[in-house]
Structure formats: C-alpha cells, structure tokens
Amino acid sequence: MEFLTILINGLSIGGIYAMIALGYTMVYGIAKMLNFAHGDIIMIAGYTIVLFFPVNPIVGIVAAIVFCAIAGIVIEKVAYKPLRGASPLAVLITAIGVSKLLQSAALIYSKGAIKGVPITTLGAIELFGGNLKIDVITLITIVCSVAIMVALTMFIKRSKTGRAMVAVSEDKGAAQLMGINVNKIITITFIIGSALAAVAGALMIFKPQGVEPTFGAMPGIKAFAAAVIGGIGSIPGAMVGGIVLGFIEAIFGATPLRDYVDAIEFAILIIVLLVKPTGILGKKRREKV
C-alpha cells in the first residue's frame, strides 16, 4: 500500500513539475533563453486565484490563466525582446532581474502577509477498506497534467502553429524564410508557457502554507531541473524529467532523508548534467566554429 501511495504522490508532484517544466523547455527551445521569471508566473497565478476565490473558484482559475498569459507577453516584450541577439549572459541576468522584480512587487502587494484560499483540502478518497487514502486534489492533478500533456503534444504535432514552433526551434532563420512570423511564435510560446504555469499554480494552491512572494521560486527552480534532466528543448523530455523528479521527491519524502530532498534533487541534477549534459531525451548539438 505504501508503494501505491508513493506512486500516486510521485505522479501528482511530477505532473506539476512537468507542467512548469514544459514552459521552461518551450521557451528555451524557441527563444534560446532561460526564463528565470517562469517560477514567479506561478506566484502571480496564486495571488490571482486568492483574489478571485471569493467570487468563484473557476473564475479565479480562468482569471489566473488570462492574467498569467498577459504577464508572459508583457515580460517578453519589455524585457526579453530588446535583448534578442545579445549575449546569453545579458539575457540570463535580465531574466533574473525580472524574477526579482516580480517577487518584490508581490511583496509590496501582499505587504508580507501570507494569503491563502479559505479551503485547504478538497477531501480524500479511501480505497481498499481505508488502507489507501488519496487526496482528491492529487487525483485532479494527475488527470489534469495527463490531459494537458496529451493536448499539448497534439497541438505541437497537428496544428499549423505547433509545427511552426518546432520549425522555429530547429532553425529560426529558415523558419523565417518559409514565411513564419518568428516574433508571433515566440509570443505564443510565452502565452502557452505562462498559461501552463497558471494551471500548475492553481493545482498547488490547496495547501496550508498559502501564497507568498516566493511561492513559485522553489517549484520553478526544481521544474527547471526537471526540464534539464529530461533534456531541455525537448517537450517529451520535460514530461519525463518532471515525472522522474516527482518520483524522487515522493520516494525520498517517505524516508528519513526527507529534510534533504532538495539537496538530493539538485545533486541528481548536477550528476545528470555532468554525465549527460543533454539530458535524457535531449538532442546533441555540435558546436560550429
């Protein structure tokens, strides 16, 4: 039974990481930059949901998705677009600056108080005569993340926009010559990534600790680790990496090492990067002189 609990927990944690990691990996694949502010989009989603929750939870989630998509567009246009073609170091530092900006803006908005939604649990289902207890939110998370991953894969493979995204990530110049509006594709990528982060934020909010300015920072960094472990730039890779990280967290969370879970995850990230820098499903890129 314990094994089943770990399996389900791992899937649900991994599903959330995978959703956030998808945003990282898509932006990395298409804009070739590490969007450090992605984790803070989750925080924006958290605050939006808390704000609209008294009206209607569903309205809150929809508002969070819309609001995060807008935030994604604004960040891309204001901070990242002027730096397209600049050195990667400059882009990375700007992204860190944007992340810091969002966190301090959130601190000003919240005045340091931790805000939460009125309900912290959606109840639990008991199976096998009470031996196995699963939270409803865990199940919703698993269903949601699987549905989103399937939908996203279909979108990338079947739709014209999705294929254009693949084309831009393969070769920006050639894609432009084929009549693809690269700027538009980059904006769409940011919208999708931010919307996924908003969904992840909505699934993470039903927890006692509530929303604070650093709500998305740690999940964001871990999801980035997941994206790298799976192979950054690869969409199936982000899903695999997210699930792997989720299982690691669930397995070590059930052992006496649970206080060290963060350290173990980061150590695994470093080992993966050292042994196979392209990740599990990443493509190897030759460097040309």
Added chain:
Amino acid sequence: MMRRFTKNYLNYTIITLVMVVFAIMALATPMKDSTAFLFQKITVAVILAVSLNFVVGFLGELSLGHAGFMSIGAYLGGKLSLVIITAFGLENNNILVLIVALIVGALCAAACGVVVGFAALRLRGDYLAIVTLAFGEIVRVIFTNSSDSSFGGALGLKSPSFSKREMYILAIIGFLLILFTLFVIQNLLKSKTGRAITAIRDNEIAAKAMGIDVTKHKLMVFVIAAAFAGIAGVLFSYSKPLVEAKSFGYNYSIEILIIVVLGGIGSINGSIISATLITILNEKLTVYMTGDNAVYKDLFYAIILVLVVIYNNAPGLKNFREKYNFKNLFAKIFKPKHDPSKIKDDAAKWDVVPTKIQMDEVLSTDMVIDNTGDNNADIGERGGNK
C-alpha cells in the same frame, strides 16, 4: 608615468587612505558602533563583488552560488574558531584564531570551487548557472539540517565574534583583505594567465586552438573566486554572534550579482565603487524606509538591474548607447573644446595603412630618409598615385 599609476595603483592608494583615515578616526575619537559595522559590511561586500566579477566579467560565466561558497567559509571558519577558542580557553576576539579561520575557510571554499569548476569544464552558460545555483542550494540545505552539535542546524551556529566595540578591528582587517584580494586578482589579470582567461571568455574554441589550457584556467578562476568568497564568509561570521544558513540563500547570490552588474561587468574598480555605494544606500534606506516601505528598495534595484542590462546589451540600442553614455558626458564636461583636425588626422592614417606591396616598393625605391614630413602620410600619397 602618471597614467600608469592611475591605471595600476590608484585603487590600492585610495583604499589604503580610507583605511588609515578610518583607523585614526576609530582610535582617536569614539566612533559610533553602527559606523564601524557599516565599514565592516562594506569590506565584505567589496571582497564578494570583486571575486564574483572575476568569474562573471573575466571568465564570462554566471555563478549563482557565490553565497554558497561564502557560507562554507562562514560555517567552517566559524566552527573551527569555536573549537580552537573553547579548546585553549581564548578570548572571542583573538586575531590569530581569526587568521587561522580565514585560511581554513578560504581553503575549504576553494575545495568546493574545484567541484563546481569541474562542472564548468563540461557546461557553459545557462547550464553552468543552474549548476552553481544548485550547488548553493545544496550547501544551504545541508547546513540547515545539520545537527545541533555540528553546525547548529536551523537555529544557526553560535560562532565567536567581535563585540560591537571592537568592530573597527574587523573592519581594518577587512580593508587589508580587500587589498590582498585586489593584489591577487589584478596581478593575475595583468599576467599571461589573465589574458588566457579573457581569451577563453571571448572564444573558447579559438583559445584552445592557440594552445591555452582551458581546464586549468577555468578551474583556477572558480577556485580563486570561491576562496575569496570563503574569506568574506569568515569575516561575515566574525561580525555576527550567529551564523544562519538562511542568510546565504539564492537571493544573497543575486544581491552580489546586482552589485557586480551595476558596477560594470568586467570592471574591478566599478565593483568596488558599486559595492560601497549599494551597501551604504542599503544601510541608509533601512533607516528611512521602515516597515512596508523597505520592500520598495528591492523593487528599485530589480528595475535598475533590468534597465542597465538592456541599456548595455540591447542590439537595437547601439546608436543610442554610443550617443548617450558616461564617456561622452565626461568628455562634454571636461573637454568642451574638441579639436576636429586631430580626429581627422588619426582617421587619415587608418585609411592609408600600407599594404605589403606598397611597403616593399617604398623600401626598394625610396630609401631617402625623410626628416621633414610625416612618414606615414608620404606612403599614403605614393600608394594613392599608383
């Protein structure tokens, strides 16, 4: 001569002067504790900023784990001093113990620098940044969860520290360590090694092709930067009765990075100035901006950081940047009369850089030594006629 002096020794001179003035003021008149503490904070910030700039500005790699190296220095140096002091029954402010702690802290941090340096050999850019970030977080988690008897766990390590009365001694030691940091890093940068490091930054493959040992130099940069961060950490631990792991988080690394970026990536003196100004500004702002207002400070720094990086790097702003910058502003203020003929002369010389053929012709036919006119212009005219 004067120019060489200002280029090479100006920062040493200014820091020594500040240190001497500070020492006289602290000894002659009773200085406010907060002033001495502020100076001590500045010295820590300067050492951190200069050592981080060594990695970011000269090796061209982003390190987000500088606070992690610092915490290793702070914890191990602090713990060692605690052990020595309790074993021999010494005073808390024993300078010899501090020196031993500084050396051990630097060595331990340097050892961790080797580990991160090995990662730097295989990875670059974003990946390396994330590895350094992960390293900093691992260190923080380990120290947070350590047992009470080893490193104090979440409550923090009660390390020996200087009392507020004696904080000025620590500040003077800090000034001496800044001079040491500058001595090591500036001399290294001026040497063959420094040129090799900047060559790796500009083009790693080309540097490798020129026979530069990339492995050695990259490791060296990370080890040296980590060692100085460790030194800063030991200084930090001696300024506080309690060393807490949570103060060395990812955010602290970012704060150091902000200092480096605002001072100018790749400018040592810029880092010194910006570390000083930002530390003073932080201190003054925390006095005036209390409570809810205190957070506006972080927002302000974040906005400035983004604007500075965009201004300095955006390809679309190239013309704007060339028109409006500090150099032009200073030129306008200090040299109002500019001599157009001088610039033209210089430009003319570049136009007529003699090709090899012209040079050969000149050498074979015109061996007349021209004492009257400018030789270069002469070559140009002849080349132009043919």
